[in-house]
Amino acid sequence: MRAALALLKRDVALAFREGGAIGTALGFYLVVVAITPLGLGPDLNLLSRIAPGMLWVALLLAALLSADRIFHNDYEDGALDVLITGKLPLPLVAAIKSLAHWLTTGVPLALLAPLLGLLLNLPAQASPHLVLAMLFGTPAVSFVAAIGASLTLGLKRSGLLLALLVLPLYVPVLIFGVATASAAIAGPASPWPPFLMLCALSLASMVLAPLAAAAALRTALR
C-alpha cells in the first residue's frame, strides 16, 4: 500500500515539475475550443447547441496528446523495468499510473471546461452537469488511454497511432458524456441515466483496462 502511494505521489510530482506537462494540455484545450467558433461562425445559438460536444471532443484530444506520458518517460529511463521486476503487481502499477494521469490531466481539464464553455455560450444551468460528467467520465478516458500508451510504447509515430487505436474506444464515453449535458440544457429527459452509464463505463475501465495495459507492457518489454 505504501509503495502504491509512493508511486502515485511520484507520478503526480513528476507531472507537476516536468516543464509544462499539465499546462500544455490545458493550452491545447483552450486553442481547440477557441478556433471552433472561427470555423463555424459566431452564431451564438449554434455555438450553445454544440458546446457540450465540442468541449468533450476537445477534452478527449487534449487527454490523448498527454497520454504517451503515462509510460513513455519511465520506459526511456529504465524505471519501468524496475517497476516490472518490483513487488507491486503490474496491473496495479498500470492502474496507479493511469490514476496519476487522471489527477493531472482529466481533473484540470474538467475544471477548466465551464470557463471555456463561456466562449461557446454554454447555457449556465448546464455547466455543473458538464463538469460533473467530465469528472466522472475522465477516469475511463485516462484508463483506456493507458492501454493505447502501453501498446504503442517505443514505436515510431506512436502519437498518431495512439489516437487511431484509442479514439474509437472513446465513442461510448463521448455519447453518454454529451447526453448528460444536453439533457440538462434541453430537457425533458433527466440527465442522470446517461450520467450513471458514464460512471459505469469509468468503473468498468478502472477494473479491466489495467489488466490489458499490464499485458501490453509485458509484451513491449520482453
Added chain:
Amino acid sequence: MPSLANPTRFLDLAGRAIPWLTALTVVLFGAGLYLAFFVAPPDYQQGDTVRIMFVHVPAAWLALFGYMLIAAASLGTLIWRHPLADVAAKAAAPIGATFTFIALVTGSLWGKPMWGTYWVWDARLTSMLVLFLLYLGLIALWQAIEEPGRAGRAAAILALVGAINIPIIKFSVDWWNTLHQPASVVRLGGPTIDPSMLAPLVVMALAFTLLFVLLHLIAMRAEILRRRVRAMQLTQVEQAALVEA
C-alpha cells in the same frame, strides 16, 4: 487442431483445399446471384432496390464474423501461444475490414432511395463505422511493430479490448429504436422475412462465407511464407556478417 499447429502441415492442407473451395465459391456465387437477380421477387414497397440486401446483409454478417474470428484467434495467441493463431488474426483483419467497408457502402447506397440520405448517425451505422475504425487500428498496429511476435501479442490485446463493440453492434437495433430495421433473419421466434427472399439470402450468405474462408486461407498461406522469407533473409545476413568477420 494440434496437427494444424504445424505450419508445414497447414500449408499442405490449405494448398489442397484452395482449388476445391474456389470452385465451390464460384458455383455458389453463380447460383446466389441468379436467385437474387432473377428468382427473388421485387419488394412490394422497395421494388428492385431490395436486391441490395443480398450483398449488404451477408457482407455485414461476415464483417462481424471476421472480428469474432480475430478475437478468438487472439485468445489462442495470448493463452495457448498457438503458432498459427496470430497468423490467422493478422490475415483476417484486412478481409474483415473490406467486408465492413462493403456493408457500409452498400448500406449507404440502399439508404439513399429508401431513407432519402446516404448516411444517418443511428446506432447500427455508427457502431459499424466504429468496427471499421477498429479494423484499421489493428492493421496499423501490425504495421507499426516490426517484430512479428510482439506485433501479434499487442494486436491480440487490442482486438480483445475492441471485442466489446461486437455485442453493441448486434443488439444496437434492438436496444435503441433506430432508423435501421431490427433483426429479421436470426431472431427468437423464427425469421420474419419471406421464404422467397430468405432462400437467395441464405445462398448468398453461404457464398460470402466461403469467399471469406477462401481469402483467409490464401492470406494465411501468404503470411506464413512471408515470415519464412523474412527468417531466411535474416539468417543470410547473419551468415554474411560472420564471413566478413
